[in-house]
Amino acid sequence: MLSFIDIIKRAEEGPKVDEKEFDLKWVYNNVKELVKEYDIKYNPEELIVTSEDFINNVFEAGFQLALRTGIYVVEYRSVIKFSEEEIKEGIKTARAQLVVGEGADSRILYSRKIEDQRAPFIMGGHAGAPYPDDLYFVSALSYMQEPIIDGINHGGIAVVNGLDVRTRSPLEALAAIKELMYLREAARIAGRPGIHLLAAESGVTAIGDLAAINSEYGLRKTDAHLVPVLNEMKTDWDRLIKAIVFKIRGGINCSLVDPVIGGFFGGPAGVAIGFIASFLLSRLVYQADYYIIHPIHNKWVSTSVPEGLWVLSTVGQAMSKHTNFILMGDVWTSNGAGSQEIFWEIVANTITNVVTGSHPLGVSATNGKYPHASGLETRFMGEVAHASIKLSRREANEIVKIFLKKYHPEKTEKPNIGKPIYELYDVKTMRPRDWWLNIYKQAVKEVAEYGIKIA
Amino acid sequence: MYKSLLEKDPDCRNLYDSIIKGDIDSSDIYAKSLVNKYEPVDIIQECMSPAMKTVGEMFERLEIFLPEVIAAADAFEAAMKHVGPKLEAFRQVAPRRGKVVIGTIQGDIHDLGKNIVALMLKANGFEVYDLGKDVPVHKFVEKAEEVKADIIAVSVLLSTSLPFVKDLIKLLKERNLRDKYILMVGGGAVTREWATEVGADGYGENASEAVRAAIELLQRKR
Numbered sequence: 180m181l182s183f184i185d186i187i188k189r190a191e192e193g194p195k196v197d198e199k200e201f202d203l204k205w206v207y208n209n210v211k212e213l214v215k216e217y218d219i220k221y222n223p224e225e226l227i228v229t230s231e232d233f234i235n236n237v238f239e240a241g242f243q244l245a246l247r248t249g250i251y252v253v254e255y256r257s258v259i260k261f262s263e264e265e266i267k268e269g270i271k272t273a274r275a276q277l278v279v280g281e282g283a284d285s286r287i288l289y290s291r292k293i294e295d296q297r298a299p300f301i302m303g304g305h306a307g308a309p310y311p312d313d314l315y316f317v318s319a320l321s322y323m324q325e326p327i328i329d330g331i332n333h334g335g336i337a338v339v340n341g342l343d344v345r346t347r348s349p350l351e352a353l354a355a356i357k358e359l360m361y362l363r364e365a366a367r368i369a370g371r372p373g374i375h376l377l378a379a380e381s382g383v384t385a386i387g388d389l390a391a392i393n394s395e396y397g398l399r400k401t402d403a404h405l406v407p408v409l410n411e412m413k414t415d416w417d418r419l420i421k422a423i424v425f426k427i428r429g430g431i432n433c434s435l436v437d438p439v440i441g442g443f444f445g446g447p448a449g450v451a452i453g454f455i456a457s458f459l460l461s462r463l464v465y466q467a468d469y470y471i472i473h474p475i476h477n478k479w480v481s482t483s484v485p486e487g488l489w490v491l492s493t494v495g496q497a498m499s500k501h502t503n504f505i506l507m508g509d510v511w512t513s514n515g516a517g518s519q520e521i522f523w524e525i526v527a528n529t530i531t532n533v534v535t536g537s538h539p540l541g542v543s544a545t546n547g548k549y550p551h552a553s554g555l556e557t558r559f560m561g562e563v564a565h566a567s568i569k570l571s572r573r574e575a576n577e578i579v580k581i582f583l584k585k586y587h588p589e590k591t592e593k594p595n596i597g598k599p600i601y602e603l604y605d606v607k608t609m610r611p612r613d614w615w616l617n618i619y620k621q622a623v624k625e626v627a628e629y630g631i632k633i634a
Numbered sequence: 635m636y637k638s639l640l641e642k643d644p645d646c647r648n649l650y651d652s653i654i655k656g657d658i659d660s661s662d663i664y665a666k667s668l669v670n671k672y673e674p675v676d677i678i679q680e681c682m683s684p685a686m687k688t689v690g691e692m693f694e695r696l697e698i699f700l701p702e703v704i705a706a707a708d709a710f711e712a713a714m715k716h717v718g719p720k721l722e723a724f725r726q727v728a729p730r731r732g733k734v735v736i737g738t739i740q741g742d743i744h745d746l747g748k749n750i751v752a753l754m755l756k757a758n759g760f761e762v763y764d765l766g767k768d769v770p771v772h773k774f775v776e777k778a779e780e781v782k783a784d785i786i787a788v789s790v791l792l793s794t795s796l797p798f799v800k801d802l803i804k805l806l807k808e809r810n811l812r813d814k815y816i817l818m819v820g821g822g823a824v825t826r827e828w829a830t831e832v833g834a835d836g837y838g839e840n841a842s843e844a845v846r847a848a849i850e851l852l853q854r855k856r
Contacts (some may be wrong), residue, residue: 346742478693478694
């Protein structure tokens with residue numbers, strides 16, 4: 180496998196390309212050709228694809244995209260290219276399972292397969308959401324106390340002691356440190372001091388990330404941090420610094436790929452192969468250990484819309500069939516906690532992930548915009564995930580379509596954004612308020628009618 | 635009965651089609667032909683702007699994608715090379731919809747959403763000055779002053795770049811320029827409530843809402 184030094188050397192010496200040219204000629208033209216060559220088409224009727232040939236084609240097209248295009252490094256204005264053997268080496272050396280977390284709270288995070296009947300890993304939290312520090316702890320605790328949650332990925336701190344956190348400022352470092360201290364403290368209070376954290380989300384540049392690495396109160400070797408592939412098929416010095424430093428410290432790199440459907444990968448078909456290429460490249464460039472599938476819709480943003488679900492299921496299957504990569508499928512909803520609609524989105528999105536090779540990650544209510552989320556809807560996500568492992572892809576497809584109709588497009592166009600944690604929970608007892616619990620109970624009943632039985 | 639240029643002149647229809655297809659060469663040819671026959675304002679309003687409007691709608695329905703929108707905008711600009719100089723003479727009577735200075739604010743390198751909004755604004759007849767990403771606050775003000783903009787539009791994906799929007803507002807106030815410009819904000823980190831709280835004039839949840847807001851705010855100002 181290539182070393183980080185090899186990667187930097189290639190970035191230094193790689194072909195110089197204008198960024199716009201890379202977007203249009205290197206990425207989009209290659210994607211367009213490959214979509215045509217491999218006949219990849221989005222089908223809204225079959226959100227969970229079952230054709231093996233189709234899945235194979237998506238993977239092969241993605242592999243070819245990685246090979247033909249490579250990855251762009253913004254500051255160098257250059258492209259790092261890889262040979263077929265190097266990409267295959269990346270696939271071959273990927274670990275099929277990791278031990279994450281510590282002690283009694285450690286878990287095996289494994290590479291799920293299509294229609295895998297093993298219990299999925301539940302990654303819980305309000306991923307990507309900005310919180311003020313006074314809300315962060317309580318909110319984090321609401322997830323930590325849910326035993327069904329195996330690991331935590333819970334947004335970042337955007338306000339410290341009343342001061343807005345700015346990119347690249349000292350406060351970015353302080354916010355990331357504070358985030359980790361709160362997460363650790365919440366974990367201890369919940370009796371789960373060793374729970375796996377995918378964290379340091381308060382630090383968007385390497386500053387925050389590096390500040391949060393600390394075996395005592397910060398990111399440990401058994402934790403992970405996000406190293407995104409920039410849109411589309413790009414990286415930069417900040418991402419590379421994050422990946423290199425944490426890896427050398429023995430930590431876990433999580434590759435986040437979040438292309439826009441309608442952007443430089445084109446529509447859902449192009450985005451699917453763009454995901455495959457980005458994952459394969461991030462394995463080499465970041466030495467990534469696990470991977471997040473996060474398609475962003477050009478209009479709706481959420482992953483729970485038809486195009487998003489199709490991409491999640493197609494990418495999940497193509498990757499899990501042809502590699503040992505450990506995948507997580509994001510569950511990003513337009514609606515917020517406190518609404519009935521959020522549960523419908525969770526059902527469609529979670530089932531899609533679980534039967535197609537991904538572990539569920541969420542629930543990122545209101546697409547991470549408002550701090551309107553709680554542990555309760557993530558408990559539901561975990562329960563639906565566990566209850567749907569015996570579904571075939573065909574059965575899952577039918578249920579997903581039924582639930583999709585309940586919220587899309589009306590409630591993605593005008594979502595119910597829900598309420599903040601103080602209204603959802605009695606924060607003295609840390610229990611959900613009755614009205615919120617009743618909506619959850621109603622959702623449990625509703626989903627049981629479709630064979631998703633939550634014990 | 636009135637017949638639009640699109641209906642009566644094949645060159646107008648061809649220009650319309652060329653823009654939608656992002657065909658710069660054809661766009662150039664038909665625009666050159668049309669400027670000898672019609673007023674520039676009519677060419678823009680009846681052949682070019684409808685094409686970009688169609689492009690915007692097709693993008694929203696995912697019938698075309700960002701690269702095609704960029705190509706269409708390039709074809710539009712190719713036509714403007716012929717129509718633009720003649721338009722100057724008419725600018726007093728029929729200006730383009732308005733001038734927008736747009737950029738992703740300081741500390742934020744995410745520009746895909748901003749690019750989409752910039753293209754959609756162009757598609758709807760705005761003159762757009764795109765400052766790119768990670769743009770220092772003072773650059774927005776300087777560019778707006780330089781081009782006599784109507785709107786300053788700021789995109790923010792990272793919550794840690796939101797404070798820079800407040801800095802921008804502060805700077806505009808310090809220079810007594812706050813009322814001179816319509817300030818619009820949008821992007822992943824911005825909520826409608828936050829936009830109101832900081833005193834922005836407009837907000838876009840997505841590209842189409844941003845365009846609607848820009849048109850309404852400009853009409854109200856005028």
